[in-house]
Amino acid sequence: LPRRVADKLGIDIPNSADRAGAHRPLHTRSLVKVQDGCNNFCSYCIVPYARGDLWSRPEGEVISEVSRLVAGGTQEVVLTGIHLGLYGAGGSTDLGSLLTRLIDIRGLGRIRLSSIELNEVSPAIVELIVESGKICNHLHIPLQSGSNDVLARMNRHYTAEAFVERTAELKRRIPNLALTTDVIVGFPAETERDFESSARLIETVGFSKLHVFKFSPRKGTPAAGFSDQISNDVKDARSAALLGIGATLAEQFATNYVGKDLSVLVERRQGNYLSGISDNYIRVYFEGPDDIIGTITTVRVTGQEQAMLYGKTGE
Template sequence: MKDKASFSIHTLGCKVNQYEGEQIIAEMEKYGWRYVDFSAKADVYIINSCTVTSVASHKSRQLVRRAIKKNPEAIVIVTGCYADSDRKEIASISGVDLVLGNEDKSKIPYLLFEKLGIESMNGDGAKPATSLHTRALVKVQDGCNQFCSYCIVPHVRSNLWSRPIPEVFDEVNRLVAGGTQEVVLTGIHLGLYGANTGTGLGDLLARLVEIPQLGRIRLSSIELNEVTPQIIDLMTSSDKLCNHLHIPLQSGSNRILKAMNRHYTAEEFAERTDELKSKIKDLAITTDIIVGFPGETERDFEDSIKLVKKVGFSKLHVFKFSPRKGTPAATYPEQIPGAVKDERSAALIDIGRDLSASYASSYLGKRMRILVEREQGKYLSGMSDNYIRVYCEGPREIIGKLVTVEITKQEETVLYGSIKSSQVAKSQIGNRGK
């Protein structure tokens, strides 16, 4: 194989998998491999798969086939959760060379050298873990033992693991030195951070907010009962913690929540989110919701709609239930027909759009802190602390910087504004409702 051989990777699924995909790219490049787009001809294809639903498994298989078709000579590696759960099925696809579980994905560069019978690929082997992205995912936790009845994850990633605080602190410092402004802490079940070590997510956050050049920290997702008083205190006292929580609801019907093995009621969810909003200024709450869970009646679906409106989420991620082999819910009776799922999903997506637009409209005429990420047409585009897409005009040089924008216009769920200043603290910005 020639020097600087090329590789490509396609990652499916959750933020943890995305993070691990980025780590694989960094490792491969460190050892001299050249990254190319997945649509290009590569010497090595890596499919970092997902199996959270049967649709995800299907997509993973499609990607494997697409890679083999693109270059039948390529080495094809499948890793990720689908590789963990259905190893034999994947290995039986002709053209797949290696099937590696999550635990082994970090070894890909070495396993490739072993397979090729070489020791290096002109890599310098010593680059620090830096990122050019303004926003970087940082994985701090793995594993889940909650066993929601529709989810395969605890069956394939049940061991709880938390990255020690000093290690996370060092990685975030390195990222900041490389230009990162925002870190998004991720985990399979982030709220379980520290469950096996005696520390908690609050302790980790308390340490990270001390990093002077770090612009802001976002939590990828957290369960309702895992937002501790310590986290609330930090969100109210530190400019660095985004006033945004992604709290999965999944259903607004108590009957369905029970069948899902989710440990709260609709009433508890509404009460707790009210309390969080009253304590954390300008808090945006986003959520995941599943429609068409087995046995979901029109009435159950109506309950979901009612709760979604009552909570006033700023964004909804709507998923149609798809039975995942190996989970209890896949065997439940009263599976819902596809057409009903489609209808309910479309209705909820519409409601979600209205909620997002209404939430965004409350910022017209106000100032918001934005992390400018990229150019988009004649605008610069970025996200606010509370996760609203904002466009503004300005020089390219401010890409990667935190700026204050005065909001002048709204188009559906996005906002437009003009830049007032750059690299500001959240406390200097006018608040919602003022």
């Protein structure tokens, strides 16, 4: 899923990522693939059949790769994987251990996790985010549905109540945390009530960004054969409704930072403004000199337009 991950993260990547050459230097942000494969068998997903067993790059190899990227100007690495939270599964390492070593790389400004399952955000990872100052206060935790009936049919291993409880705890623990997510609408037999449960849960959690997917049957997966497939019209309507909620939530999240300082990785010039992404994943535009492109800088937020923020640097 690297392209999907890159799309989520708003960055362009060249085609044909592979295991060996897993990094893609992208100006100041680089994707580093550390894991592949999944054995979760969500009922709608082809990945476990297509990608096979869990596989993780050795820690030492990842460290060397990231060190080289940092020497080449990378400020932020985005760790990617099909099932990132299972990095190291079956071996002698895990994601917390990898992060601990990455934090020590001199010159690396930030580490971002592309996506992690609810049950895999361990206390050690939370501790590292809070204490290190290097791991972005941004967690992308796939929800998929806010209905327990639908979650069970999806073969997802959590309940809606657990999702709300756990994410609230993460928000309490991690200052200024951005929570983003994936949701599927129109899963077979999803009722209006199921859909409403998803919508209400999304509002309760207060995600700062939603990726909404209309269910599409994948040949060879159990869900493709489920009865009560949902019509495209209903999927379209549910998707549009969630996108509207997502836009409102993104705007509300950004509003919290007007008048405050954000740590921004300066990516490029766009007209009169420099543009970058904050550690908690808000697009920020501000005036400043070109020579800070590629650095992490503090921006005082002075204004907002929908989910985007405007500001100025300290100079």
